[in-house]
Amino acid sequence: MLATIRRLxxxxxxLSAAADTLRDDADLYASGLTSFAAVQLMLALEEAFDVEFPxxxxxxxxxxxxxAIASCIAELKPEEVA
Amino acid sequence: xxxxxxSFLDRMFAKGVLHATGVDGLYGxxxxxxxVVDGLDRLITRLASDDAAEVIRFxxxxxxxxxxxxxxxxxxxxxxxxxxxxxxxxxDHMALLDAIHNGGAWTQGQAATDIVLTPAACYPxxxxxxxxxxxxxxxxxxxxxxxxxxxxxSKDPARMQMFRMREFVRIGAPEQAASFRERWLDRARxxxxxxxxxxxxxxxxxxxxxxxxxxxxxxxxxxxLKFELLVPIESVEKPTxxxxxxxxxxxxxxxxxxxxxxxxxxxTACVGFGMERLTLxxxxxxxxxxxxxxxxxxxxxxx
Numbered sequence: 001m002l003a004t005i006r007r008l009x010x011x012x013x014x015l016s017a018a019a020d021t022l023r024d025d026a027d028l029y030a031s032g033l034t035s036f037a038a039v040q041l042m043l044a045l046e047e048a049f050d051v052e053f054p055x056x057x058x059x060x061x062x063x064x065x066x067x068a069i070a071s072c073i074a075e076l077k078p079e080e081v082a
Numbered sequence: 083x084x085x086x087x088x089s090f091l092d093r094m095f096a097k098g099v100l101h102a103t104g105v106d107g108l109y110g111x112x113x114x115x116x117x118v119v120d121g122l123d124r125l126i127t128r129l130a131s132d133d134a135a136e137v138i139r140f141x142x143x144x145x146x147x148x149x150x151x152x153x154x155x156x157x158x159x160x161x162x163x164x165x166x167x168x169x170x171x172x173x174d175h176m177a178l179l180d181a182i183h184n185g186g187a188w189t190q191g192q193a194a195t196d197i198v199l200t201p202a203a204c205y206p207x208x209x210x211x212x213x214x215x216x217x218x219x220x221x222x223x224x225x226x227x228x229x230x231x232x233x234x235x236s237k238d239p240a241r242m243q244m245f246r247m248r249e250f251v252r253i254g255a256p257e258q259a260a261s262f263r264e265r266w267l268d269r270a271r272x273x274x275x276x277x278x279x280x281x282x283x284x285x286x287x288x289x290x291x292x293x294x295x296x297x298x299x300x301x302x303x304x305x306x307l308k309f310e311l312l313v314p315i316e317s318v319e320k321p322t323x324x325x326x327x328x329x330x331x332x333x334x335x336x337x338x339x340x341x342x343x344x345x346x347x348x349x350t351a352c353v354g355f356g357m358e359r360l361t362l363x364x365x366x367x368x369x370x371x372x373x374x375x376x377x378x379x380x381x382x383x384x385x
Contacts, residue, residue, distance in 0.1 A: 039294040039298060042294070042297060055293075058296040058297040060300060060304045060305075
């Protein structure tokens with residue numbers, strides 16, 4: 001799951017650093033993730049994992065790091081963690 | 083007539099402060115309403131008189147191609163209005179007249195023109211600034227005004243579909259944009275106090291569309307990019323935003339390619355005055371007869 005998230009962060013995030021150089025808990029906004037790019041990333045994650053983020057997750061914190069995204073996905077799709 | 087059971091809007095219609103048109107949110111303005119709008123304009127000009135902002139006034143429509151580039155449809159498709167005109171031959175014209183006569187649909191043959199209704203007074207400004215090339219080290223400051231359109235019909239008189247927005251727009255380095263907004267947040271308190279309006283200032287978000295919009299709105303609030311001066315008009319629980327203070331970071335600078343003198347992407351901030359909302363707030367709190375308003379308020383507005 002982390003590898004998929006990392007790939008989508010690379011494709012959608014338009015970050016100043018390559019996603020594979022980022023630690024799981026690195027702040028994506030500090031690496032240049034804009035609000036617009038975060039929306040694109042959110043939509044790409046929904047498609048890749050076949051989930052729909054509920055309203056309570058549609059905020060800045062949910063997409064603040066690869067680890068934060070992973071914990072959202074894990075909550076929506078527990079089977080992905082296994 | 084029972085004054086207590088009529089709405090604020092009905093009472094303004096009865097007094098000729100506003101005039102109904104049959105469409106919610108679209109009203110004619112009476113002499114007393116316009117006198118207050120003019121008074122507010124003068125007061126705002128005085129507040130900003132030391133700033134030497136460059137004045138530009140826009141018509142209520144803007145260039146459609148520039149509107150498309152602005153990204154407005156990404157975030158607020160539900161609010162936008164486009165201008166279409168008849169684009170057919172004589173046969174089409176006959177069909178059109180028939181459809182109107184029979185109360186049928188007649189607008190499907192209309193074609194988009196090069197004009198859309200301006201959604202915010204600063205939207206037509208950015209491409210003009212971009213065309214001038216890099217900014218000077220002082221950056222730029224503008225005083226703009228436009229009639230704006232938002233498609234949100236409502237019985238709340240403070241939610242008009244066509245209204246005037248006056249804005250000051252600061253374009254420059256990040257600290258120039260940020261300090262501009264801080265200065266106006268201070269001025270706003272003084273402004274509301276001179277008008278003797280109950281008010282408070284709070285963090286806010288724009289009405290972004292859809293699920294992606296939920297994220298944009300939450301992100302905007304988390305970063306405290308937008309503040310509003312709120313005054314109760316139709317409701318105390320849900321006061322009306324009469325002024326907004328926005329920091330766009332590099333959003334418009336990067337979209338339009340506006341550069342600072344050192345070649346960085348410019349940051350922008352704006353402070354917007356909802357002229358009709360401020361006017362309505364004054365009528366709500368000081369009464370429908372402006373002659374009876376407190377002397378101090380009349381003096382502030384040079385009425």
